[in-house]
Amino acid sequence: MRDYITEASGNIAVDDMILVKDMQATAGSHMLEGFVPLFSAEAVERLENKGYSIAGKANVGEFGLDLVGEFSYYGAAAEGENLCGGSAKLVKDGSVKAALGVDLNGAPRRSAALSGVAFMKPTYGTVSRYGVIPCACSGEQIGVYAPNMKAMQEVLSVIAGHDAKDGTSLMHETYDYDTDLEISGVKVAIIKEMLEAASEDSRAKVLAYAENLKKKGVVVEEVSFELARAAQSAWQILMAAETCNNLSRYDGVKFGYRTPNYENIDELYVGSRTEGFNLLTKQTILYGSDVLSKNRYKVCYDKSLKVRRVVADAMKAMLSSYDAVLTPVCSEMQYTAYDISDAFKNVFKESFFTAIPNLIGIPALSVGGVQLMGNHFDESLLMSLAKSVEGMGA
Template sequence: MTYLNQDLADLHQALSDKKMSATELTQDTLANIKKMDSEVDAFLTLNEEAALAQAKQLDDQGIDKDNPLAGIPVAIKDNIMTNGLRTTAASRMLENFTPIYSATVVNKLANLDAITIGKTNMDEFAMGGSTETSAFKTTKNAWDHTKVPGGSSGGSAAAVASGEVLAALGSDTGGSIRQPAAFNGVVGMKPTYGRVSRWGLIAFGSSLDQIGVLTRGVKDNATYLSAISGHDIHDMTSSTNDVPNFAAGLDESASVKGMKIGLPKEFLGDGVAEDVKQAILNAAETYRQLGATVEEVSLPHNEFGVAAYYIISSSEASSNLQRFDGIRYGFRADDVKTLDDVYVKTRTQGFGDEVKRRIMLGTFSLSAGFYDAYFKKAAQVRTLMIQDFKAILKDYDMILGPVAPTTAYDLGSEVSDPMTMYMNDILTVPVNLVGLPGMSVPAGFSQGLPVGMQLIGRPFDEGTLYKAAYTFEQNTDFHLKTPKVGGQN
């Protein structure tokens, strides 16, 4: 079973009409993952026994014709808790950790009879942009196995792009859904901060993290986001806003006529590859031809976004990761004689270099004598960026730009150069700093590798982004192209 030429509607119809059983679909999905994943390395853990048991139960009771997710396998990023299924955050620190509860998003999907098929690889504790900081394996780009899949949700993106699953959950702290979606030519949505509960997500930066969805098509993405959104009593930062059916009416009402779209000049400046820039300008022209107004705008504080982001996110990470100390759960170092030995050796051996780097940066930024110069200053920059976006979105329906400055780069080429790696986030981190919804949509190719277009919207206005993305998708053919088996294009 390959999902490269399938969508949610077709599969749901086949299951409802009993042309296919949930058991058959699950068995075929597992078989395809086992076949493909030796090349892609997208999965860390498969949920084989429980998934087949759930599929059989669904077949016995019958598929609900009004529930489009019933019986459809979905993958879960490995920093999202799954009761009884190993959850590692791709870290040695949690190598053998099995949660005793599931995240709210996992429970929501389970309540809709979606089948958790397995856990996907990621950068350790979601810290990285290439899925190369995982303690266990290196995921490959679905289009070219010599290239990175992006990160930190690289496993989720590669699994969807290679046809292993129809959809996967990811998390986005500074672009970790949108950038791998762009690198793999799939749709990735990072919703408004608070739209989706973070309860059960292993925290990286608590004021930045959001769970979102990666799919091949826009409409499927909209359906999954509606399913996982909503207020949660376990997460007081989750919003009480009503959750619309984002997919409803897309076929009939998708249009950008009369929309005003801002194109920040800073998003097309130095450092953005010419082929990426041209793809975005072509997308802007497509929107103009479809009836939208696209005008140049400015985000004057965008250049400070990466610096502010890495100070704020690392500071929050240094606090969140204090809990991994070798005492309560997870990895504990051997050959320890004192309590200090437990702390130091456990964290030295249990964390990878990138996680240690960010803990140290965050601890320094919060320390006495440096707080005002670093963390406070970063928070002030964040406020200025919020004001910049608010000013533009007062007059424009959305903002358009590239997701990343380049297409996917070679494996091993940047993982040892933190500053270069961090600068790859310059176009995505502002969205997390200001808490807005942002999504990546396939918008072109460069030398056989996908280029992603980023759409940024007003708070809790994911519906407008989906409408604009679906309109673009229906008037282009980028989403129809699929990677060759073997990954060389």
């Protein structure tokens, strides 16, 4: 088992869901073993143009679909018995200054929480997705792992901004992120349903974080957000449907893995995909295909797109009364190895805490073992809140 993959010396690690020219890109999958991209992601190019160097690719779970990278074809990243993400571990160790990750269902946020570093999933469209190995395009986003808010602000400022090569990239040329906004008097809501669903240690993290914020003059209140479960289900459906479509490109013909055992084209397709994908990926594809099927489309996929709007409106209403939202990011603060046959259910369970930002595109900052969410473009507020309590301990 390899903890993570490094290929060169440098100061930024890149999750293996993001293309770096001439560096193998596997998305943690056997399907892409040996695949070497011909170009780099826009975010990577922006960093290199500013003088950063790429340390190498960090291990991820297959297509970023698992909890924290435990089901990478190349082995799980772990510290002792506890699972952790490759990039988060590199940042925690101080091996790199920061890392880029792709958040499509919360894995980087969970990894950061377990390793004691930060991960920002910025507002959808602020960072170009050009050069991301795509899965769930309508909600996935490149973000930054960093040891503190200073490094977070620095790296995020470099990679954010309009990119004409990405149709989902917003038109702002640059973003002027700030980590020193006045936070006294800022109002933060804790989502009651998520607090109740978390284990004692995860809940304690949130409550301790809230106490630290209060010491800085932040007003913290518990509120109900009854749509949290609906957001989780809607994102599961949309994420699976989009993953099903995006992974249809892997057929063993144009690139990636090809089974050695075939006699005709059908055997080539089925053998390559069956051997190239792990069970979690196959289950996600099949569930995605089911929710897109004629009989289920209206009640699942179409319904989820409507629920997305309902959740977005409700969150907008909440964020008109509060400036930010504080929640657990994981149900537990430690994950240990488990069988892949349980992965789909486990990830779905944990996505209760992470689905909303993917579903409606708002920024989410995993820091100090908790999650801060805000309105679109409120990354500066989230980083300022986090910076104000850095070093205060839980």
